[in-house]
Amino acid sequence: xxxxxxxxxxxxxxxxxxxxxxxxxxxxxxxxxxxxxxxxxxxxxxxxxxxxxxxxxxxxxxxxxxxxxxxxxxxxxxxxxxxxxxxxxxxxxxxxxxxxxxxxxxxxxxxxxxxxxxxxxxxxxxxxxxxxxxxxxxxxxxxxxxxxxxxxxxxxxxxxxxxxxxxxxxxxxxxxxxxxxxxxxxxxxxxxxxxxxxxxxxxxxxxxxxxxxxxxxxxxxxxxxxxxxxxxxxxxxxxxxxxxxxxxxxxxxxxxxxxxxxxxxxxxxxxxxxxxxxxxxxxxxxxxxxxxxxxxxxxxxxxxxxxxxxxxxxxxxxxxxxxxxxxxxxxxxxxxxxxxxxxxxxxxxxxxxxxxxxxxxxxxxxxxxxxxxxxxxxxxxxxxxxxxxxxxxxxxxxxxxxxxxxxxxxxxxxxxx
Amino acid sequence: xxxxxxxxxxxxxxxxxxxxxxxxxxxxxxxxxxxxxxxxxxxxxxxxxxxxxxxxxxxxxxxxxxxxxxxxxxxxxxxxxxxxxxxxxxxxxxxxxxxxxx
Numbered sequence: 261x262x263x264x265x266x267x268x269x270x271x272x273x274x275x276x277x278x279x280x281x282x283x284x285x286x287x288x289x290x291x292x293x294x295x296x297x298x299x300x301x302x303x304x305x306x307x308x309x310x311x312x313x314x315x316x317x318x319x320x321x322x323x324x325x326x327x328x329x330x331x332x333x334x335x336x337x338x339x340x341x342x343x344x345x346x347x348x349x350x351x352x353x354x355x356x357x358x359x360x361x362x363x364x365x366x367x368x369x370x371x372x373x374x375x376x377x378x379x380x381x382x383x384x385x386x387x388x389x390x391x392x393x394x395x396x397x398x399x400x401x402x403x404x405x406x407x408x409x410x411x412x413x414x415x416x417x418x419x420x421x422x423x424x425x426x427x428x429x430x431x432x433x434x435x436x437x438x439x440x441x442x443x444x445x446x447x448x449x450x451x452x453x454x455x456x457x458x459x460x461x462x463x464x465x466x467x468x469x470x471x472x473x474x475x476x477x478x479x480x481x482x483x484x485x486x487x488x489x490x491x492x493x494x495x496x497x498x499x500x501x502x503x504x505x506x507x508x509x510x511x512x513x514x515x516x517x518x519x520x521x522x523x524x525x526x527x528x529x530x531x532x533x534x535x536x537x538x539x540x541x542x543x544x545x546x547x548x549x550x551x552x553x554x555x556x557x558x559x560x561x562x563x564x565x566x567x568x569x570x571x572x573x574x575x576x577x578x579x580x581x582x583x584x585x586x587x588x589x590x591x592x593x594x595x596x597x598x599x600x601x602x603x604x605x606x607x608x609x610x611x612x613x614x615x616x617x618x619x620x621x622x623x624x625x626x627x628x629x630x631x632x633x634x635x636x637x638x639x640x641x642x643x644x645x646x647x648x649x650x651x652x653x654x655x656x657x658x659x660x661x662x663x664x665x666x667x668x669x670x671x672x673x674x675x676x677x
Numbered sequence: 678x679x680x681x682x683x684x685x686x687x688x689x690x691x692x693x694x695x696x697x698x699x700x701x702x703x704x705x706x707x708x709x710x711x712x713x714x715x716x717x718x719x720x721x722x723x724x725x726x727x728x729x730x731x732x733x734x735x736x737x738x739x740x741x742x743x744x745x746x747x748x749x750x751x752x753x754x755x756x757x758x759x760x761x762x763x764x765x766x767x768x769x770x771x772x773x774x775x776x777x778x779x
Contacts, residue, residue, distance in 0.1 A: 561697040
């Protein structure tokens with residue numbers, strides 16, 4: 261693997277950038293691996309990278325039904341933050357944020373991580389109270405978060421409408437300055453490149469159709485479109501399709517899969533310096549480095565695998581954006597898309613061992629998995645390598661739905677992640 | 678926008694008039710006190726989340742406000758049928774046959 265540096269850029273500039281090597285090989289699957297990871301998104305590729313780097317396990321394949329990074333990794337709105345209410349979530353997402361801060365250097369790949377701040381708007385008394393509860397909880401957990409008055413919020417994000425005559429006036433905002441965005445595709449590419457350099461096979465366009473168990477009930481391998489692949493351990497990190505696949509291993513999960521939509525505008529000059537989220541009117545906006553406004557819409561009310569989503573949500577979101585940022589009323593939207601997100605009853609992920617020996621699962625991230633990518637990948641690798649959870653993901657076990665020990669971010673955060 | 682046939686109003690109406698109400702045919706336990714934790718988990722949290730024809734409940738809350746059941750293909754979002762509460766679960770084979778296996 262060629263290391264990226266000013267020198268290598270200069271050298272390749274001399275030859276017209278025609279001599280760059282492929283960043284990772286498109287591998288054919290071997291018959292047997294120590295670990296097979298299903299799902300080549302950021303989480304799966306990252307887990308392979310950390311397995312190789314931190315645990316010395318390099319006989320690993322990451323298998324995807326499509327192209328790497330072509331699922332929810334390439335479909336999200338790239339927002340990264342860690343100001344979650346509960347201790348377990350705060351530790352998980354702050355672990356991810358710690359890793360985000362050094363990720364470009366670690367991978368020698370620019371993931372364009374930008375700590376431009378995420379501002380969450382409060383539009384009514386309930387929002388104000390609930391955000392203050394979050395602020396206090398975050399401070400106790402050492403998580404960065406601060407309260408802004410409407411005027412301070414406007415100073416931080418000038419396009420914001422703080423008129424008192426608005427239908428839902430801005431009454432204040434919670435700002436996490438450490439939060440921000442990253443280039444989602446680059447995260448998948450960076451992990452893929454770094455994992456492949458350490459010997460991990462990345463197998464694309466190879467749907468895994470079932471998980472096979474031996475006569476003792478332990479994992480034996482996976483059935484794929486290119487035949488059976490034997491594996492000592494299998495980790496499933498397949499987002500919206502996780503429950504379909506886990507069913508084949510006889511593990512039923514408390515998951516429902518919903519379409520979540522996003523859209524982008526035509527590109528314009530830099531106008532929007534941060535990320536703004538408003539749960540109450542349901543608008544999420546940031547501006548990509550290309551200049552497009554990136555807008556997050558909601559999930560459809562019904563479960564679906566269609567990767568489309570309904571138009572009413574787009575209309576609703578665009579109306580909310582125009583309400584909060586009247587400056588964008590004449591902005592044209594370029595395209596919209598949907599991804600299938602797997603939602604748990606308590607809106608917290610399941611990242612742990614399963615009742616099946618050698619089978620691990622990383623799922624249930626719902627509408628907010630991108631921000632957790634490095635952290636989830638890191639502790640998933642730990643869990644697979646040691647056959648026991650890392651202290652950070654230990655509370656995110658499947659058994660909590662039996663014991664009732666939920667991590668109820670559903671009640672805490674309503675829809676927004 | 679989905680067009681949904683309300684079996685009570687007998688009309689095809691836009692999705693916005695309706696609320697999704699989760700998987701259908703999940704019976705409330707007859708004797709809740711006798712259930713152990715695992716049975717409660719299965720009742721409360723485990724859903725089939727099928728990729729394909731899915732039995733589900735809807736409520737026509739901006740119309741007749743009544744709950745009804747539906748079979749919808751979760752890959753195409755196409756409704757195979759809707760039927761009233763209390764009617765038996767329709768046979769999937771005959772439904773798919775009727776639709777010509779789309």
